């Protein structure tokens with residue numbers, strides 16, 4: 001079968017190649033791939049900056065934002081041939097740590113977790129893949145190819161859960177939310193904010209194109225410029241850019257008692273005119289919490305499925321701005337100006 005593979009930590013090694021069909025030891029559920037979403041992590045792996053092959057192997061099958069159709073339900077309960085499914089990405093560490101032991105692999109303490117398509121387990125960019133019954137999620141059949149948005153939605157389903165859990169430390173009824181960054185994660189964070197009944201604002205650099213339109217179509221307000229320029233202090237900020245200046249501005253621009261959830265991962269950069277102590281002083285004086293959030297556990301995968309099932313299909317469809325064939329995977333990995341989510345399509349949904 002055809003698969004997109006890479007030798008991790010070696011730039012220029014990604015290729016579409018023939019590999020053997022997946023081994024039954026990888027899971028009793030056999031799935032035919034429909035589509036796999038591409039994100040910044042895939043680009044980093046292909047550029048040789050990140051990623052680990054399975055033990056004893058030199059190459060890794062890429063891809064962690066999956067969607068496929070069940071060919072053989074194997075030992076699963078409740079799945080049948082033809083169901084649309086998505087594979088969960090992370091597996092608990094083998095020790096396991098206390099969090100992995102209770103199924104919270106997203107909160108792993110020792111970092112020895114593994115991840116499909118990223119860390120030591122083959123991903124989903126192959127014509128067929130297998131998955132263990134306990135790590136497969138069925139998606140609403142009416143979503144079709146939009147089910148490929150499930151994995152990025154799990155990330156923000158967890159982020160929102162973290163915000164609301166932290167908020168319970170005091171009397172707190174959040175009314176307004178700001179999302180920084182209108183990429184796929186930011187737009188899906190805004191979707192959840194609207195579904196939860198909040199007044200949602202989204203801040204991004206671009207001034208035209210589909211991002212402002214998608215935000216307005218949600219019934220949310222679009223802003224460009226900086227956090228201080230939005231004109232009010234939000235109760236919640238979901239930070240999706242990973243840019244130092246935006247993070248510092250968010251920590252200072254959040255309302256009293258408000259929660260900033262950091263989901264973006266950046267490096268370096270300079271923050272102008274503000275020191276860590278200035279940011280900390282603001283956080284202290286307004287009783288704020290800055291909470292980091294990564295990955296998702298099964299509860300978030302389930303909630304994300306509910307979020308997508310309730311969402312407007314036409315709106316979701318506009319998030320997928322490009323579909324590429326497996327042969328053109330390098331084009332899929334290359335970001336174009338108005339890209340939101342690019343997917344590699346293996347078969348029809």
Ligand SMILES: [Zn+2]
Nearest residue numbers: 093097100108
């Ligand atoms: Zn763990």
